[in-house]
Each structure stands twice: as C-alpha cells, then as structure tokens.
Amino acid sequence: KNQVEQSPQSLIILEGKNCTLQCNYTVSPFSNLRWYKQDTGRGPVSLTIMTFSENTKSNGRYTATLDADTKQSSLHITASQLSDSASYICVVHEVNFGNEKLTFGTGTRLTIIP
Amino acid sequence: EAQVTQNPRYLITVTGKKLTVTCSQNMNHEYMSWYRQDPGLGLRQIYYSMNVEVTDKGDVPEGYKVSRKEKRNFPLILESPSPNQTSLYFCASSFLAGGHEIPYEQYFGPGTRLTVT
Numbered sequence: 001k002n003q004v005e006q007s008p009q010s011l012i013i014l015e016g017k018n019c020t021l022q023c024n025y026t027v028s029p030f031s032n033l034r035w036y037k038q039d040t041g042r043g044p045v046s047l048t049i050m051t052f053s054e055n056t057k058s059n060g061r062y063t064a065t066l067d068a069d070t071k072q073s074s075l076h077i078t079a080s081q082l083s084d085s086a087s088y089i090c091v092v093h094e095v096n097f098g099n100e101k102l103t104f105g106t107g108t109r110l111t112i113i114p
Numbered sequence: 115e116a117q118v119t120q121n122p123r124y125l126i127t128v129t130g131k132k133l134t135v136t137c138s139q140n141m142n143h144e145y146m147s148w149y150r151q152d153p154g155l156g157l158r159q160i161y162y163s164m165n166v167e168v169t170d171k172g173d174v175p176e177g178y179k180v181s182r183k184e185k186r187n188f189p190l191i192l193e194s195p196s197p198n199q200t201s202l203y204f205c206a207s208s209f210l211a212g213g214h215e216i217p218y219e220q221y222f223g224p225g226t227r228l229t230v231t
Contacts, residue, residue, distance in 0.1 A: 004156075034219075043118070043204050043222025044157075089156070104156040 003027045004092050004105035012111045017080055021108045023073040023090030031100070034091040035064050035075050038107065044089055047075070077110075085112045116141045118223035120205050126229045127195055135190045135226050137205030145208045146188040147172070147220070148180065150201040157204065163188055164210065195230040202227050 007022045025033070032051045036044035048057045048064040050073070056065045061078045077084055090105040118139045127133055139146065147162040149172075159172030163182040177199055179191040188207075192199060206220040 041225070043206070043224055044220075045222070046219050049219060102159065104158070106154060106156040 004090055004103050006088075006090050006105040006108050008108060009106075010109040010111070012113060013080055015080060015082055015112050015114050019077050019080060019110065021075045021077075021088050021090075021110070023075070023105055025071050025073070025090070025092045025103075025105075027092040027094045027103050028071070029095060030068075031093040031095045033064075033066055033073050034093070035062070035073075036089040036091060038087045038089060040086070047088075080112045082112050082114060085110060116221070118205055118207050118221050120203075120223040120226050122226060123224060124227050126231065128231055129196055130194050133192050133195060133228075135192075135203060135205075135228070137188045137190065137207075137223060138186050139188075139205075139207040139221070140186065141207060141209075141221065142185065143207035143221075144185070144210050145220075146182065147206045148178070148188070148190045149204045149206065150174065150199075151204060151225075152201050160190070160203075195228075197230050200228060200230050 004025045013019050032049055034049045035047040037047050038044040047062050048059050050057050050066045052068045063076045066073045075088055087107040087109045089107040092103050094101045121136045144165045148160040149157045151157050158174045160174055160178050161172055161180040163169045166182055166185050169180050169182055182188055203226045205223040208220045
C-alpha cells in the first residue's frame with residue numbers, strides 16, 4: 001500500500017469552476033509536503049512546499065492546506081483555466097532517525113473542459 | 115535560461131544494447147537525481163548524487179548505473195537494458211537545504227521515454 005494516497009485518480013471539471021484534490025499520507029515523521037504540477041509529456045513543476053507547522057500556502061490560484069494531525073493535505077484550484085489540465089502529484093518528505101526520503105503519490109489527473 | 119536538459123527525449127532500443135541517457139543542469143546545483151515514472155506507480159527514485167563523485171542508490175537501482183564526474187552532468191547508464199526498464203525517466207536537480215540530505219525544491223528535466231523491445 002502506497003504511503004501517499006491521492007484522490008480522486010482523475011477529475012473532469014468545467015472551465016471557471018473550482019476543485020479540490022486530496023492527499024492522505026501515512027509517512028511519519030515527516031518534514032514537509034509538496035505539490036507538483038505535471039503537464040503531459042513534461043517534468044513535474046513545484047507548486048507549493050509546506051512544513052509540518054504550516055496549515056496553508058498559496059501560489060496564485062492554487063492553495064494547499066495541511067493537517068498534520070490527520071495526515072491530510074488538499075490542493076484547491078480556484079477559477080480553473082484550460083492550462084490547469086495536468087497531473088497533480090503530492091510528495092511527502094520523510095525524516096526518520098537521520099534517514100531522509102521522498103515518497104511520491106501516483107497523482108490526480110485533472111482535465112478542464114471549455 | 116535555468117534548466118535541466120535530458121537527451122535523448124525518445125529512445126527505442128533492443129534488449130541488451132547498452133545505452134546512456136544524459137542529464138545536464140546549468141544552475142550549479144549540488145543535488146541531482148534520476149527517477150522513473152510508470153503508470154499507477156508514481157515517481158520512483160533510481161539513483162541520486164549529493165555532489166561530485168558522491169552517488170547513492172534510490173528505491174529501484176537494479177539494472178542502472180550513474181556517474182557524477184562534473185557538477186553539471188549526471189548520466190544514467192543501462193548496461194544491458196531489459197523490457198521491464200521501459201519507462202519514462204526524469205532527471206532532477208536542486209540546491210540542498212542546509213543540514214538536509216533531501217533537496218528542498220527540485221527542478222525536473224523534460225523526460226526521456228525509453229522503450230526496450
């Protein structure tokens with residue numbers, strides 16, 4: 001079982017609408033959680049990085065939230081645009097007795113339709 | 115322009131024929147890493163390097179080799195490719211946040227789609 005679970009696997013919404021993507025993790029202890037956007041055929045691009053002490057972080061129309069108690073994060077996209085069509089990947093940075101590791105979720109594929 | 119470049123972008127080869135995928139970054143980053151991305155599995159780390167002449171295994175290193183002779187280059191070598199190495203490969207680079215072994219923010223290359231028949 002993947003230690004970073006994302007939902008939904010895929011999502012289709014109309015242009016202009018808002019949406020929220022979910023990331024649940026079991027990795028512990030953790031240092032930070034990251035959201036990446038990956039356009040089809042391209043490498044991932046960082047959207048936000050949140051440490052365990054941060055609850056929310058925004059990057060333009062993207063707002064990430066983090067609840068370290070319930071081990072849940074969400075990425076909210078406001079007023080979606082066609083260019084938001086991409087996969088969104090949640091990544092957790094684990095720190096355990098000096099060993100550090102990044103664990104990647106399998107992503108949510110978001111499609112914006114006009 | 116700050117970037118990570120990979121070559122080739124697409125490669126079709128046959129089982130057992132040695133190949134190298136190059137990766138180069140122009141941002142003077144200490145940390146470089148190779149990942150493979152397969153459907154339903156997410157990105158998995160193959161090898162990483164924290165500086166010149168310092169490399170270490172990631173989660174799925176079997177069948178791969180790397181070298182870091184210069185700071186800007188981090189080639190991925192498949193000595194004897196097999197069909198299960200058919201995948202999408204990404205190189206990434208980053209500065210290292212103080213005191214950490216993990217990069218704080220990674221910059222990814224455009225990817226190399228490899229097919230081994």
